[in-house]
Amino acid sequence: MWVYGQPCTLQLSGTVSDLDTKQPLDRATLLIKELNQSVVTDDHGIYRFSQVCPGTWTIVVSHVNCMSIEWKIRIENHLVRNFVMPHNYNQLQEIILQGPLDLLPNSIKSEISRTDLRQTRGLTLGETLRKITGVTVLQTGSTVFKPVIHGLHSQRVLILNNGVRLEGQQWGAEHAPELDPFIADRLIVLKGAGALRYGADAIGGAILVEPKALPQQQTFGGEVNTVFFSNNRMGVFNAMIEQNMKRFPQWSWRLQGTYKRGGNSRTPDYWLYNTGVEELNGSINIGYKKKKVQADLFMSVFNTKIGIFWGSHVGNLTDLETAIRAPKPVLNIDSFSYQISRPRQEVSHYLVKAKWVVETKTSAKFQFLFAHQENFRKEFDRALITNRPELNLNLGTSTLDCSYERNKRNGLSGVTGFMIQRQGHVWDGSRFFIPNFNSWMSGLYAIERWKLQQSVFEVGIRYDYRTQRVFRNQNNVITSVQRSFNNLSGSMAYIRALHKSLKWVTNFSLSWRPPSVNELYVNGLHHGTANFEIGNPELNSEVGYNFTSQLKYEKDSSFHIDVSVYSNYIHGFINLVPALPPTLTLRGAYPTFRYIQTNAWLTGLDLSMEKELSRAFHWSAKASFLLPRDVKAQTWLLQMPAQRVTTDFTWYFRSGHPRQTFATVNLLWVGRQTFVPKGSLDYLPPPDGYFLTNLEYATLLHIKEKHLNFAVSIYNVLNTRYRDYMNRFRYFNDETGRNIVVRLKIPF
Numbered sequence: 001m002w003v004y005g006q007p008c009t010l011q012l013s014g015t016v017s018d019l020d021t022k023q024p025l026d027r028a029t030l031l032i033k034e035l036n037q038s039v040v041t042d043d044h045g046i047y048r049f050s051q052v053c054p055g056t057w058t059i060v061v062s063h064v065n066c067m068s069i070e071w072k073i074r075i076e077n078h079l080v081r082n083f084v085m086p087h088n089y090n091q092l093q094e095i096i097l098q099g100p101l102d103l104l105p106n107s108i109k110s111e112i113s114r115t116d117l118r119q120t121r122g123l124t125l126g127e128t129l130r131k132i133t134g135v136t137v138l139q140t141g142s143t144v145f146k147p148v149i150h151g152l153h154s155q156r157v158l159i160l161n162n163g164v165r166l167e168g169q170q171w172g173a174e175h176a177p178e179l180d181p182f183i184a185d186r187l188i189v190l191k192g193a194g195a196l197r198y199g200a201d202a203i204g205g206a207i208l209v210e211p212k213a214l215p216q217q218q219t220f221g222g223e224v225n226t227v228f229f230s231n232n233r234m235g236v237f238n239a240m241i242e243q244n245m246k247r248f249p250q251w252s253w254r255l256q257g258t259y260k261r262g263g264n265s266r267t268p269d270y271w272l273y274n275t276g277v278e279e280l281n282g283s284i285n286i287g288y289k290k291k292k293v294q295a296d297l298f299m300s301v302f303n304t305k306i307g308i309f310w311g312s313h314v315g316n317l318t319d320l321e322t323a324i325r326a327p328k329p330v331l332n333i334d335s336f337s338y339q340i341s342r343p344r345q346e347v348s349h350y351l352v353k354a355k356w357v358v359e360t361k362t363s364a365k366f367q368f369l370f371a372h373q374e375n376f377r378k379e380f381d382r383a384l385i386t387n388r389p390e391l392n393l394n395l396g397t398s399t400l401d402c403s404y405e406r407n408k409r410n411g412l413s414g415v416t417g418f419m420i421q422r423q424g425h426v427w428d429g430s431r432f433f434i435p436n437f438n439s440w441m442s443g444l445y446a447i448e449r450w451k452l453q454q455s456v457f458e459v460g461i462r463y464d465y466r467t468q469r470v471f472r473n474q475n476n477v478i479t480s481v482q483r484s485f486n487n488l489s490g491s492m493a494y495i496r497a498l499h500k501s502l503k504w505v506t507n508f509s510l511s512w513r514p515p516s517v518n519e520l521y522v523n524g525l526h527h528g529t530a531n532f533e534i535g536n537p538e539l540n541s542e543v544g545y546n547f548t549s550q551l552k553y554e555k556d557s558s559f560h561i562d563v564s565v566y567s568n569y570i571h572g573f574i575n576l577v578p579a580l581p582p583t584l585t586l587r588g589a590y591p592t593f594r595y596i597q598t599n600a601w602l603t604g605l606d607l608s609m610e611k612e613l614s615r616a617f618h619w620s621a622k623a624s625f626l627l628p629r630d631v632k633a634q635t636w637l638l639q640m641p642a643q644r645v646t647t648d649f650t651w652y653f654r655s656g657h658p659r660q661t662f663a664t665v666n667l668l669w670v671g672r673q674t675f676v677p678k679g680s681l682d683y684l685p686p687p688d689g690y691f692l693t694n695l696e697y698a699t700l701l702h703i704k705e706k707h708l709n710f711a712v713s714i715y716n717v718l719n720t721r722y723r724d725y726m727n728r729f730r731y732f733n734d735e736t737g738r739n740i741v742v743r744l745k746i747p748f
Helices: 114-118 125-129 317-325 517-521
Strands: 010-018 029-032 037-040 046-052 055-063 066-075 083-085 108-112 135-140 144-149 157-161 186-191 205-210 220-229 234-244 251-262 277-290 293-307 344-359 365-380 391-409 412-428 436-452 455-474 477-499 502-513 523-526 531-534 542-555 559-578 583-585 588-590 592-612 617-630 644-652 662-670 690-703 706-715 739-747
Touching: 010 066, 029 046, 037 046, 055 083, 066 083, 114 186, 125 135, 125 144, 125 186, 125 205, 144 157, 144 205, 455 517
Parallel strands: 010 083, 157 205, 531 592
Antiparallel strands: 010 046, 029 037, 029 055, 055 066, 108 186, 135 144, 186 205, 220 234, 220 739, 234 251, 251 277, 277 293, 293 344, 344 365, 365 391, 391 412, 412 436, 436 455, 455 477, 477 502, 502 542, 523 531, 542 559, 559 592, 583 588, 592 617, 617 644, 644 662, 662 690, 690 706, 706 739
């Protein structure tokens, strides 16, 4: 190509990123208007025009989530030019306050972006969320991680998968979220009980798992992720393909799948027999978008098989006491194997979601969402009495959620909606754990927001009603017990831009949660945690009064500090506590735990700080402190996370693409949990605190115009021997030792 006798051989390249989040934007389209040349950015937001003519040209940059922009550029030689795009309202997301106050008003918000997610691929959802200050995990062995927000977990923390409440069988510390993290493009944690729209029972907060928006440009692409873990020799393979239909541009689709298999984990001194894991997951997403109508169909399947550490199941009370007191597991086969034998769990989760959004002439929106999910859980004891599982559980949930969103008028905007949910649970097997039940839940909510100059006020109110009927078989006679619960909940939020770099967010909320079926009626061996659990049918609803305040300072990308304080008083707090003596059953002896009700007061502090010391050197630190008080007993609560501090030192290499090649040293300190009742009836006192060192190196490889992500991480570099207070298996074994993880991402 020639223009006015000059050859068009120049190159224009660079990146496209989001103005607010500073994250790269993939699938952004760049057009040179006068030459009618266009390109699309890759997964890292990188674009390249290879045959550009000299002259002054108009560059138009567009993206599905941003407002289009135009620039006039004079090109005389090869040119590198980076573009940033202002954030715009995404029609398929929830109402979010945009602009300088980039916060979700009704709660304190923390986020793991796409870039940070790359560094955690292959880990479970709970392990991934530990990157957020104030979020820890309730752990069962080396394979099961359940997210904990400010000391609260399970039914007190809502998880939304692509806008749908994840309804699994949460009656257990080892019942981890049935969700493939590869689905997520970003993870958002709403701390505190401000997630009013999603349910009144989010006393601890909510976790939003948001997939990437379906492509709107007429392209076909995808990616392949491979991960290898040295500790348990686990391999993970994930693939995703997506396309916007060329002949039918209003239609887009995405197909994704993951396979994972790992063997026994290893502590610094020994293998943990029967701690393997195997997963097979997949999802498909089909979207339609034309003018003022959008539709979305999402289907996912999650399958996992998890081995339960062999040494946690013992035969009698003497063996149990010996196993708990021994520095190393007494009953253990010290060798590696991929075999998953008894005891084990097999879990399957199926989800179907249909969503329809209609925009009116006034740009208001009606949204209709219907979802159904089925959760199957099989639990196998250690002793082989029959090939059938000792427990076979099935939980089915159907949800209808409708809402009406009004755009801002005279500074006012809001959303009104209702939801209806029906659940049914059936169990089968040779031993009792929880009874069959069905329940109905309905909720009606309204949220109003008022924006005035540099301030935002928000008020929300919600009413929920839940009825629950439990069926029990006693002496071949089926009896039923029905209980109903209802209450009001609400939230008030205020945001103020104190300065262009300083924001203040404060929130007060009233929330409540009825007792779950396991807390009321469980009575039996919970083999996944090797515990015997006893419920309490006299439990009443929890009522939480939560106050949270955040001060956030951000000066460009060079300095950032975030301070959050919270105070959460929960009347009628339901807690699972140790109860001596252990229980001896026909299958062995097990530590016993019982549900009690008290009043709890959880106060704490989250602190994070980031500083760009130079163009190449970056430092960050995070700390979380929690005071878990049992107000009624005038003592401390059991099973609460200890204080922790983590710091990162990152060096960005100047070679290659800017800030894509780096090395990080991570230091983690976790203190000994000293906030425990004096003379506690726990089976072991809290373990000592520990200090871990982790390393990571990541780079962007350029191979035939493709940009491949390659990373190597080393966890527990010094192979430190330790036990964590939040691991239910700390009675029996140490935590895992050194683990080398290799990650490779190949886009196409």
